[in-house]
Amino acid sequence: MRFVFKTSYDADISLFKHRAQAVWYGLLLLLVLATPLYFVAIGDAYLLGEITGILILAIAGMGLMLLTGHTGLPSLGHATFMAFGCYININMLGAGVPWVIAFPLSGLIAGVLGTMIALPVLRLHGVYLALATLAMSMLTSDFVVIAEPWTGGIAGAAVPDINIFGMEINRYSTPYKFYYLVLFVAILLVWFYRNLLRTPTGRSFTAIRDSEISARAMGINLTRTKAMSFFLSATAAGLAGALFGHSAGYVTNETFDLVMSITLLLMIVIGGLGFIHGAFFGAIVVGIIPVAIANGRSFLQSTFDMNVNVPGLESALFAFILICFILFEPMGLYGRWLKIRTYFELFPFYRKDMFKRQKSYLKTDRVQ
């Protein structure tokens, strides 16, 4: 067990709890920075592309985590904001706007648009917001078709390459540069996210999640704060959408569908609601499942000559994992990790109920 002796208020404010934690995260940073070296060595960057995809998902996941995990507002429409970001990026690049301007702007505009759509329903309680965003999700594909001049409609649109001051970046021809770019965006957002959580803005988000009535009594303007959270969340999703476009190379009206929105939501729950780590853990699970299924399938085929090819297996397996998590580990993968860590730190004094939360009876939520 480590005792942290706090000698100044900085100890509570700084990014890392203690020196050792900073060292661990430093090592992690080195690891992710060095990852491409391995792929250079083996001369095959296919898996690196998958890892980049996971990072992009994690960026979108962080956006949703802020809204759902830290502000307590469920959204079933984050793929729509990704679509906003992606198409705005494409159009600005097409109009000749440099990438370094188009990219952040596509996130910000997606954030503004998302907030404008959500504002009328933000007054409502959680489930209603889930329904409204669900409706939005269902409408996305149709709107992409209607907005054909900008989106290419059903035929789809090609995503231009990234050009940063003359440096061309393409997912296939320069996978390493693309990886570092995505990694940079992800780390920057993590830093922003951490800053939020240790300052008044982030605290007002979590206050709303835990008790709206009490948050108001502390002087927090509910609608404005929720809108703020929604804006930041949709902005992150928009940025992820723009990167997703670059990664996919080609997007159609069916790219950003309901399944994607739902996947994002299930992902952050599996990862651990209310923890930034959760977005990353969840994205890793989402990235690994298809690979695991493909491997399992070919294993069954080669050893038992069984042909397992059932459509929907992927999402069913994913859903099954999720249900197991909600039932047995509501804090998600990150929660499990915390428990294991605490177990070893306190060995042999760990108690089973250490992380147990008090169960409360549901009071009616119908406030209108």
Place this chain on the structure above:
Amino acid sequence: MNLLEIENVTLRFGGLVAVDNVSLKVEEGEVFALVGPNGAGKSTIFNLISRFYDPAEGSIRFDGHDLLKNSADHVPSFGIARTFQNIELFEQATVLQNLLVGRHRHRQTSMVSNIIFSPKTYREELGHRAAVEEVIEFLNLQPYRDKMIGGLPYGVRKVVELGRALASEPKLLLLDEPASGLSVEETQDMAFWIEDIQTQMGISVMMVEHDMGLVSAVSGRVMALSDGKELATGTAAEVQSHPAVIEAYLGTGDISKTGTSRT
């Protein structure tokens, strides 16, 4: 000088008159208690001051401001802080974080400045942290500083909620049943704290309380309510011996024995 002035306030829920033409004044530096049987409208008056409810008639003024012209989230900015009858803390946060939310009304920095953690944000955080530490010191919350609310015993939560209200450095503190569910020792601590809050910090206190022992120990004036109407106002002893109050309590027995009743 009067800090809070409530004049002829009436609130109806459908056919039920929850608060019936009540007027009261809280003076600067006093401890004012509301007593009365369950459903008398005591907490409702708090919720009116917090602007959770809109009165049908009447006016509520605080420190020169017309509260009825402001929404609930503006009320704290005038210097009103409150606690709740059924503790409403931020469950999935630590004690420290809860107290820091109490500092919300003193917030100076913008969202953008927070996101990039500007030097200004840093200085503000240090200030908040120092202010909160004083509250922690005052209420002896040091052992619980980094504990999650979810795992704390009831009595400690009650103190944390008081701390959160104090962290906002209010002029008026509204305490909704501060002693309900507390043990005898904890209630005694609460009484000392309320006295210190009044005398040392110069904060006026308005409280709803069933425990007449606590009420007589700390409050200057007491108002008894029943069915939303004022029965009597005066010192604790005067109110307890007032015929209308005794009558209102006949169903539940002697007023001094209602200390343990909880809602």
Place this chain on the structure above:
Amino acid sequence: MDFLQLVISGLANGCVYGLIALGFVLIYKATEAVNFAQGDFMMLGAFVCIGFTNHEYMGLNFWLAVPLSILVMGILGYLFNWGILRHMFGQSQTSIVILTIAMGFIIRFFAGAIWSHEPTSLETPFAGQEIRSGGLVLGIDEVLIVVVTAVLTLAFYLFFSRTRIGLAMQAASQNQLAAYYMGIPVKRIHSLVWGLSGMVAAVAGILFASKGAIDPSTGLLGIKAFAAAAIGGFGSLPGALLGGLIIGLVEPLASRYGPPGISQIAPYAILLLILIFRPGGIFSQTQRKKV
């Protein structure tokens, strides 16, 4: 005549939406959870009945298969709550929403694995039979849908307003703790409600599949049913039915008289608009949370 024909087929569709919405509302009213898998329950109910009665499966008599599948779905609904949801008692609504979404995926997968992804119809004794009056041609299936829905709604209305258990269900939703104190077995009531809504889903599914083909992705119809429930404000059984009818009518009429593509968008647009402008539904009541 053409218009009338559209209206009647729209009404028949609307009844199915209404019945799915009825399932949500039952659960929402009693447990304050929103079941995002209700559409998939409906789909499963239809497939269970197909499994019992279609000749390529068990080939049972239709009139035996119907009550059997309703019973099976009732048990499944009960078990779903008893086995899974009960353990989440007191957790946030968001978790429950996510859990039911996940359940929908699993149901869709199993339905596809067992009964294939091919569109299948229910073999009914009255398939293809029609009632002709004047120039109007009515399929018996459509008439049956309307009649069954009307009867069910009336039955539920009486159940909730007149019977002890119905009232207990309502009480359990308003305040779980208080209901507990009053001696209402809240958890068992919840399971019963889930069972009940499973049965309603089965009825909806059977009606739907007797009128047209069904495949595992039909469960997504549930989202249209949300629009129906939203029109009724989530708390009202007749409101849900009326909402279903409105959605059912809007679809064919919009596709006939509106610009292309509008009928596809309409239900979701209605859902969004209702949530924005009349979140309490068309017949909203107001209520405040007590602090």
